[in-house]
Each structure stands twice: as C-alpha cells, then as structure tokens.
Amino acid sequence: MLAQLIQALYNVVDSAFVGQYSGDGLTALSVIFPIQLVLIAMAVGTGIGVNTYMARLTAKGRFQDAQDVAGLGTVLAVVTWVVLTILFVPLMEPYVMTGANRPMAVEYAVTYGTIVTAGSLGLFLESMWTKIHQAEGNMRLPMYAQLVGAVVNVILDPIMIFGMGPIPEMGVAGAAYATVIGQFCAAAIVGVRGLRRIPRLPTSSPHIRQVYQLGYPAMVMQSLYTVYIIILNAILAGFCDEAVTVLGLYYKLQMFFFIPLMALQTCIVPILSYNYARRSYDRCREIVRDSLIISISFMAVGVFCFEVIPVQVIGLFSDSPEVIDIGIVAFRWIGASFFSAALSLMFPVVFQALGSPLPSVLLSLTRQIFVMIPVFWGLSLIGLDYVWIAFPVAETAAGLLGLVLYRRQVADWKRMSRPVNQT
Numbered sequence: 001m002l003a004q005l006i007q008a009l010y011n012v013v014d015s016a017f018v019g020q021y022s023g024d025g026l027t028a029l030s031v032i033f034p035i036q037l038v039l040i041a042m043a044v045g046t047g048i049g050v051n052t053y054m055a056r057l058t059a060k061g062r063f064q065d066a067q068d069v070a071g072l073g074t075v076l077a078v079v080t081w082v083v084l085t086i087l088f089v090p091l092m093e094p095y096v097m098t099g100a101n102r103p104m105a106v107e108y109a110v111t112y113g114t115i116v117t118a119g120s121l122g123l124f125l126e127s128m129w130t131k132i133h134q135a136e137g138n139m140r141l142p143m144y145a146q147l148v149g150a151v152v153n154v155i156l157d158p159i160m161i162f163g164m165g166p167i168p169e170m171g172v173a174g175a176a177y178a179t180v181i182g183q184f185c186a187a188a189i190v191g192v193r194g195l196r197r198i199p200r201l202p203t204s205s206p207h208i209r210q211v212y213q214l215g216y217p218a219m220v221m222q223s224l225y226t227v228y229i230i231i232l233n234a235i236l237a238g239f240c241d242e243a244v245t246v247l248g249l250y251y252k253l254q255m256f257f258f259i260p261l262m263a264l265q266t267c268i269v270p271i272l273s274y275n276y277a278r279r280s281y282d283r284c285r286e287i288v289r290d291s292l293i294i295s296i297s298f299m300a301v302g303v304f305c306f307e308v309i310p311v312q313v314i315g316l317f318s319d320s321p322e323v324i325d326i327g328i329v330a331f332r333w334i335g336a337s338f339f340s341a342a343l344s345l346m347f348p349v350v351f352q353a354l355g356s357p358l359p360s361v362l363l364s365l366t367r368q369i370f371v372m373i374p375v376f377w378g379l380s381l382i383g384l385d386y387v388w389i390a391f392p393v394a395e396t397a398a399g400l401l402g403l404v405l406y407r408r409q410v411a412d413w414k415r416m417s418r419p420v421n422q423t
Contacts, residue, residue, distance in 0.1 A: 002143055007401030012316075015252050017157045018175050019317040025172045026318060028108035028242050028246020031099040031233065034226040035088060035113050041223045042080050043124045046154040047073065047131030048216020048269060052353065053207070054135040055270040059277040069207050070132045071196040077128040081121045088117045097231040101241055108172040115176035115373045123182030129187065129194025129279070135270050142190055153178050213357070220361050228368040232376055242322040246330050247318055257302030261342060264291045272353035281413035288350055295342040306335025324417065326384065333388035340395035347402030349407075360407045367398030 019026040042092050050073040057066040126149070130142040159167055160174030170177065199207075229251065236243035255262070261271040268287055274284045305313055310331040344367050351360040376390035 002147075012252060012256060013154050014157055014175055014179065015249070017161050018172060018202070021161050022104070022108070023177075023245075023318065024102055024105040024321075024322060025108050026248070027100055027102070027105040027245045028096075028112055028172055029175075030245050030251075031096055031105070031109045032113040032116070033248055034229045034233070035092075035095070036116060037226040037229070037244070038088075038223060039084060039117065039120045039123060040127075041219050041226065042084060043077065043120075043127035044131075045215045045219030046076050046124075047127045047215070048081055048352070049211035049213070050076075050128065051131035051135040052214040052269055052273045052355075053210050054132070055273045056277050058135075059274045065207075066135075067196055068199040069211065070135075070194075071198040072207055072211070073128045073132060074125070074195060075198055075295065076208070078121070081124040085120070089114055092117070095230075098230065099237055101237060104389055105241060108254040112176045113171050113175060115220050116179055117181035119176075120183070122180060122185075122187045126183055126187035126190055129190040132194045132196070133190060134266065135406060139267075141193065145186040145189035148189055149182040152185045153182030156181060214352070214355065220364060224364050224368045228372055231373055234386070235377060235380050236384075239330055240322065240382070242320060243326055243384060245320075245323055246314075246319065246327045249314065249323075249327065250330065250334055253305075253313065254302070257299065257305065257338070258341070260298035261295050261345050264295060265346070269349060269353045272350065273355070276354050278362045279415055284413070285410060286352075288346075292342060292346055295346055296339060299342050302338045304415055306331040306338070310335075329385050330388045334391045337392035337395040340392065340399040342403050343399030344395045347399075347406055350406065354409070356409075359369060359409075363398055363402050363405070367394050367399055371397045 013027055015026060018029055021312070036158055050069055053069050054066045057063070057069065092113045093106075093110050096106050096113065100106050100109055124147065130145065133139075134143050156178035157204065160170050160178050161172070161376050162174075229247070232247060233244050236247055237409055268291055270291030272284055272287055275281075275287070310328050311324060313331070314327040318324070346361045348360040351357070351363070372394040375393050379386040379389055
C-alpha cells in the first residue's frame with residue numbers, strides 16, 4: 001500500500017506540474033492516459049502470470065521450475081516492450097486526434113505519448129522483477145524501488161518542465177522524460193536480485209503458455225479499461241476538451257483512493273493461488289472476506305473527497321472555471337460508485353488467482369463494456385451533466401454479478417470439502 005501510495009502521489013504531482021505549465025498539457029496527459037494503461041496492462045499482466053505460476057510451482061515443491069519461470073519473465077518483458085513500441089509509436093497521432101481538438105493539445109499529446117511509450121522498457125522490467133520478488137514474499141524491496149522511482153520523478157518534474165540551471169525548459173516533454181527516468185531507477189533497484197538465470201527458450205514453451213493463461217485476465221481487464229476510456233474520451237470530446245480533462249483528472253485521482261484495492265489485489269493473487277493449490281478453501285474464504293472489508297473501509301476516504309470537497313480537489317490541478325463546473329457534477333456522481341467498486345474490482349482478481357479466467361473476464365466486460373459504454377452513450381444524448389451517472393450504474397451491476405459468481409464458487413468449495421471432513 002505504501003509503495004502504491006507513493007506511485008499515486010507522483011502521478012498526482014505530475015499532473016499538477018503539467019497543469020501549472022499549460023491547460024492543453026493537462027488535456028494531453030488525459031488523452032495519453034489510456035496508452036499508458038495499455039503499457040501497464042501488458043507489463044503487470046505478464047508479471048502476474050509469472051507471479052501466480054511461481055506461487056503454484058512453489059506450493060507443489062517444484063522450486064527449480066519456479067526459478068526457470070522467473071528467468072523467462074525477463075525475456076517476455078523485453079519482447080512485449082519491443083512489440084508494443086513498434087505498434088504504438090507510428091499510430092500515436094491518429095489516436096490522439098480522436099480525443100483532442102485544439103492543435104496545441106494534440107502536439108503535446110503526441111510528444112508525451114511517444115516518449116513514454118518508447119521509453120517504457122523500465123516500466124516492463126520493473127513490473128516483472130517486482131512480481132518475482134512478491135511471488136517469493138519479498139514486498140519490501142519493491143516498495144523501496146517504487147519509492148525511489150517516484151521521488152526521482154517528483155524531483156525531476158519541475159526541473160525538466162520549467163527548466164533550471166543548465167537544463168532547458170522542455171515543457172510536457174520534460175514530464176515524459178522525468179517519468180521514464182523514474183521507471184528506470186525503480187527497475188535498477190528490483191533488478192539487482194530480480195534478474196534470474198534465463199532458461200533454455202526451446203524448452204520453455206509449456207511455461208510460456210501457463211504464464212499467459214494465468215496472466216491474460218489481468219491484461220484483458222486493464223486493456224478493456226483502456227478501450228472504454230478511449231470511447232468515453234471520444235464521446236466527451238463532442239462536448240468540449242474540458243470534459244476530457246475532467247475524466248483524465250478522475251482517473252489520475254482514483255489511483256490515489258483505490259490504493260487499498262490495488263495493493264490487496266497485488267497481495268492476494270499469490271496467497272490465494274498458493275492456498276487454492278493446497279485445497280485450503282477456508283483460508284481462501286478468509287482472505288477474500290478480509291480483503292473486501294478493508295477495501296470498503298478505505299473507499300470511504302474517496303467518497304468523502306468526491307462528495308464533500310470536489311472543488312478543492314479539482315483546484316489542485318486546474319483553475320479553469322469550465323473544468324471546475326464540469327468536475328463538481330462529475331465527481332459527485334462518480335463518488336457514489338466507490339463502495340460498489342470495491343466489489344467490482346476485487347472479484348475479477350479473486351477468480352484470476354483461482355485460475356478461473358472466464359468469470360474474471362466476464363466481470364470486466366460487464367463493468368467496462370456491456371454496461372458502462374451503452375449507458376454513458378445513452379445519457380450523453382440527454383446532456384453532459386448526466387453521462388456521469390453511468391459510473392455508479394456500471395459498478396453496481398458488476399459488483400452484484402461478482403457476488404453471485406463468488407457465492408457459487410464458495411458452494412463448490414463446500415461440496416469439495418465435504419468428503420474430506422467426513423474422513
């Protein structure tokens with residue numbers, strides 16, 4: 001939680017500095033945010049596949065295989081970075097044109113997006129080596145690494161954006177370079193003990209299949225998240241660029257308030273996977289129950305900020321009257337969805353850890369595609385103030401479906417445990 005708190009803080013600070021530099025720059029970061037989410041989805045999803053598979057192999061006593069999978073993870077991280085860079089950089093400008101109208105916002109977005117994409121190798125390596133450490137129960141070193149990366153980013157942001165001493169003013173490009181440098185610093189720290197011997201690749205095919213079988217739900221969940229943000233940006237761009245800016249600010253801020261969910265998701269995947277492999281179903285239920293209680297409790301902080309002090313929160317990033325007026329309405333409707341979000345975000349990760357990708361993907365599709373996009377588009381026909389109602393509707397629908405599917409899973413565990421209890 002502490003590591004991800006620092007990550008959220010530096011994202012907030014990053015946006016605050018760019019907002020001081022230019023309102024168009026803040027819009028540019030909102031437009032590029034989905035691209036960053038795709039990069040994170042592929043980096044973290046591959047890492048989760050390695051993390052979960054290592055935990056299962058360790059539970060079965062296959063320690064050398066677990067180390068081979070750890071070594072294979074570095075190769076998968078580098079290959080994924082190369083493929084995504086080749087795909088994304090040439091398409092950056094056409095993509096940006098779908099979410100921004102003003103020429104300066106488009107220029108800033110293309111510049112920022114190209115730099116953070118081409119320089120995302122640090123992100124991929126840090127994510128992979130972090131998951132390897134976490135699979136072995138080492139949470140402290142990744143925390144220190146993310147702390148250092150975040151501090152480096154925060155220090156470099158004002159220097160590289162506004163210029164200082166021998167460093168010239170680089171504007172939005174400076175914010176991108178600061179992000180990339182921070183990611184490489186974090187990767188260097190976890191890489192000292194996270195880089196493992198790379199196994200012979202011709203014999204690694206079964207491991208690769210298992211890694212992606214376990215990791216693809218996380219990739220799909222995060223990628224769907226990206227798809228629907230792109231679509232929402234396109235709908236909001238039909239109203240004004242300020243509406244796009246508000247949505248981007250929300251997604252920056254939600255990382256701060258969703259810290260317990262993100263941290264618990266990171267922790268429960270290897271723990272659930274380990275206990276599930278050992279058929280410790282009662283322990284699995286305790287893990288899920290405690291995670292949900294903690295998540296819902298912490299979400300109260302987000303509800304307070306979005307419902308009670310939205311003006312002060314938005315004012316940290318922008319003094320535009322249009323952004324503030326739109327943001328007040330948006331944040332209050334979105335804040336009403338936070339308690340349901342604890343369920344809709346946690347249950348997909350639970351099923352992912354249990355090796356049940358279909359329920360995990362179904363929940364993500366329900367939340368982000370089947371409900372959010374149609375409701376958001378339908379309400380946009382009424383007016384901008386109404387589109388934000390789609391957030392509590394989507395979170396509630398996905399949360400209830402997740403609860404139903406989880407209760408069925410618990411019933412299956414009870415049936416499987418009954419013969420053991422009788423003996």
